[in-house]
Amino acid sequence: MTDTAAGTLRIGVDVLDSAELRRLLTRPWFLRLSYAPEEIGLADRMGEERRLEFLTGRFAAKEAVVKVLGTGLLRGVAPRDICVDRAAGGAPVVTLRGRAAALGPAAIEVSITHKQNVVAAVALAVVTPAGPPARTIREDGAPMSLADTHQEAEASAFLRVRIGQEDAHYGGGLVDGAHILRLFGDLVTEITARTDQDEGLLAEYSGVRFLAPVRPGDYIEARARLVRATRLRRVVELEAHKVIEASPAQGASAVQVLATPRLVCTATATTVIPMTRARPATATDVPPTAGRNAPQAAARDVPLSSTTAKES
Structure with a gap:
């Protein structure tokens, strides 16, 4: 530079x-x-x-x-x-x-x-200079260290898959939303593998929105980005876009490459890691929870659900 x-x-x-x-x-x-x-x-x-x-x-x-x-x-x-x-x-x-x-x-x-x-x-x-960066804080209220900020900027994951005929679950050839959530789970697993050398344990999805139908033959791009981290919790934002769409009306194998990818699902995932992988505690750390309904599970390192397991 x-x-x-x-x-x-x-x-x-x-x-x-x-x-x-x-x-x-x-x-x-x-x-x-x-x-x-x-x-x-x-x-x-x-x-x-x-x-x-x-x-x-x-x-x-x-x-x-x-x-x-x-x-x-x-x-x-x-x-x-x-x-x-x-x-x-x-x-x-x-x-x-x-x-x-x-x-x-x-x-x-x-x-x-x-x-x-x-x-x-x-x-x-x-x-061009964008001005001073905004103050960044962790979820527990403590200022992010340089290592925290670097990790947050770098921790992202991406995958693209083709939806197969076997994935159709409902009438009209619709694919169930849980299929997209399984893709999200794999991305969250990749992020915790990178940041913590552990697959992590999924605590919850929140803000899940299904915005467009998905059918066999569609190509889906799913992306994840780490946006928040405490000693044991990682919060990840997730998006899935349709980039190629099956067009059965035009022919049995016809597809259309979308000039503008279509957003099909968004969500936020919270995952926890074992105590043995926790970041060093500080005076400002607040004991993390594993989700609204399981506040003690993370502290005891009790498995909630694997990020690679089937969500419903």
Whole structure:
């Protein structure tokens, strides 16, 4: 980073050998996870070797961009949320979507270069000062330490799944809401695994809202972010979006890629960790609870329910 009169200049660099992606690019799931529809559309008009070169360059550019954003791929930012399209003159143009758009500056410039099998990409952006950060406190009222703040910013998780025919539970091919909650449970488990080296024990879901129907053939992106932490409790915000929608009216296997992902469910989860994984106590710590109906369970480290168990 370099300070300028207009703000802070952020630079991201990435180098990639096309051989690293050759096999992955034959797998549809990797293409769906890593590339925006515009990028795939451009690549599909190319010959095999040029397609490999093009998609390798785009992936390197995405890696460079996330370094500018100060995060990492699949740590809150999906690769497909960084679209490296092509301007009329052929220059790469970056468009940020979803979580990437929330993190990113107004404009990011990217340059991509190729030499034989090696691709290099550089991303630059000027980030204007946003003023002093707001005071952040933990749930127990104590000011967050630098370690707490770093953990909260970094602790996020992401997954994408295709809903199968076997997941339909109700008339009209509707998928039950508990299916989405199970995805949320896996994300909460991943976060506690990262932050506490433990799967954690789910105490409760709150504020659960089902906002759109889910049916077989839909692709669902689920995201989680740690927003609050005490000695034993972790509070995680959760969202699920539909990014590809089955279109049976257009054909048995027809689908539609949604230009704007559709929010299907939101929730907040509270999970607890064992006493052996607790953070060091401070004078300001308040004994945490495992939920409104089980105040003593967390202190005794009594299992409530696994975050990977089926919720109803």
